[in-house]
Amino acid sequence: MLAAHSSLPDGVFWSAPLPPDSDFTAEDPLALDYLAQQVGLWLFPGFTTRTSRAQDYAVVLYGLHLADKAIHAYGYRSDDDTRTLLYERWERFWALATLQCRDGKLPRGDEDAMRGIRGATRAWFPGTKPLPLDFPLISRQSELGGLGAYLTSLRAYGLLSPGSLRVAPAAHEIVAAFWSEPGERDWSHLYHAYALSALDLGAKTIPRSRGRLTLAGLGRRSRLSSLVRRARRAQQERLWHALFLAARDGSTLALAERVIAAHEDGVSASEHILAGLLRGRWSGLSADTRNKVEVALAFGRLSRVLLGRFNRAYGYVHDHGWVADVDAVAEAAFPRQDAKELQAACGAVLAARDGSRFSKLQYHGPGLISLLSKLHASGPDDSLRHLLGFHHQVQRSRRGGGAWVREEQGKLVMKVAGYSGHASEPGFPPLKLNVIRRLLTDLGRIT
Structure with missing residues (x-):
């Protein structure tokens, strides 16, 4: 009218409609x-609205560890600008590996859909030819990619050395077990070498196989759902300790434990969890x-x-x-x-x-x-x-x-x-309880 x-x-x-990797x-x-x-x-x-996947913590930490290895291997400058540049190379490589193991199909909301999925999908193509490494993964990748999304949380939990992008000792075990558990008979050192080759800034593409290894194999081992899909219980325990047991505030662990208890009682909505807690359900809370x-x-x-x-x-x-x-x-x-x-x-x-x-x-x-x-x-x-x-x-x-x-x-x-x-009628805001539930699912605490 x-x-x-x-x-x-x-x-x-x-x-x-917003794309799956949107930060808006x-x-x-x-x-x-x-x-x-x-x-x-x-x-x-210690968490933000963007820190919702446990494996992403490991991906970012391993990528920064790999960046330091690349600095020594290729003689690059040892500063945080270089580490950021190399980390972004790793993030593109890892996204391509995930797409390769999924045959290029990652629908909206998929358990493996990562930040920058649209950019990676545009760069990936079927076949056997090498894939490009220098492509736009996501606009303002340093801010909106994995490093930007998780940096504050990683620092809050002491997983990065103060004032730098170097991995702190508290994260060494998580990094060491990125591909598989230490001591297992596998090819972890070969996967590491494959990934390191992607950080050679002189290389414009990455082959889809390297000796016995395949890019798809790297994707299966490191994709966002790998903690659950591969039953990585020891790695889940390390991340649970780093993100919840080691939390320095008084509410993160207490509330996470009660979110688990609420889930076991069939309660998942944020409003119902909070209301139940105030009624004394799932044991008491500190003042x-x-x-x-x-x-x-x-x-x-x-x-x-x-x-x-x-x-x-x-x-x-x-x-x-x-x-x-x-x-x-x-x-x-x-x-x-x-x-x-x-x-x-x-x-x-x-x-x-x-x-x-x-x-x-x-x-x-x-x-x-x-x-x-x-x-x-x-x-x-x-x-x-x-x-x-x-x-x-x-x-x-x-x-x-x-x-x-x-x-x-x-x-x-x-x-x-x-x-x-x-x-439409407005709903009750998640108040980050949805983020906690997603993390707890990745860590095997909620099934």
Whole structure:
């Protein structure tokens, strides 16, 4: 249906399916995705939303170890810029090996789908001819590839030497067992030599076989699912120790053990796990960890309510020709019969013992607390203005942009069209519990 508008929108954007290796999320009008990441860090300080595969830790560590070997073997400069360059060579080689063992077929969401899968798929081709080594694996590979994704976590766990890209002694056993268990009768040294040859920067391609070895064989031994597929129990134990038993914070191991217990009871949803923990299910928690769980559950429920209210407001303006009366939008977004739900959600975060953590965040946290204090006791019109004001602050701090809808002479006018999130009900954020479940699956703790 065509309709006249009092002014043109300032911009247009759209949503599209994201590739498996994408590091981007859909537009987040209230910075709730960002805030959820911070809450996840309170629960699991050593992990990020991108550190979801246990074998990736081993891949990155082995690649950095291999880079040091290449520096000595080929006489390259011994600095971190060179290590990064050589690691990226290894990452491309490893991605090709994984594709080779899967005959070039890695559908979206596959257990072996790695970061940079689209770039590797474009470079790989069937047959026996050598494969290229210098191809774009992923845009800004040093940031968005495996090293960029896992670097912070590796340093947090002491698996890299402080201030460098050298593998620390704590990771030596993981690296030594990358291809197979020490002492097994295998060809680990030959696999190592094959991989090392890929880091010869003078070589533009890599053969698909080297003596008795094949590129596919390397892929089968090192792909992301190899810990489970090859029943690498000793290597799983090393990684479990490095990532969970050795965690220096007080909540990572305790919460991981209870995620395992919840799984055994058939509970996997983040909200249900957190709610069960607060009820004392799966044994008690320390006061500090319980406080983190309390604020995480409160924030998760709040984010669902707040995003739902924004989506109602945006959807109403969208469905009424991009211009609508403020009063009508307020009644649609903040109906009086739902006022208690909003007040309870705001009050739970404000009352949480660790709720003050939001005020200490550099971005968006203080604004959120201010918003909740206002929403806790405001009517529909004021609630709408407070929510849209927070949205405007978020957008302005990101890229100097403005609100997607803006009030003009008693009307709300669409300024940025194309947000599709309003068409679906918001869910409870995973708060990094999905990352922990994926890691625990790789480590054989969840089956």
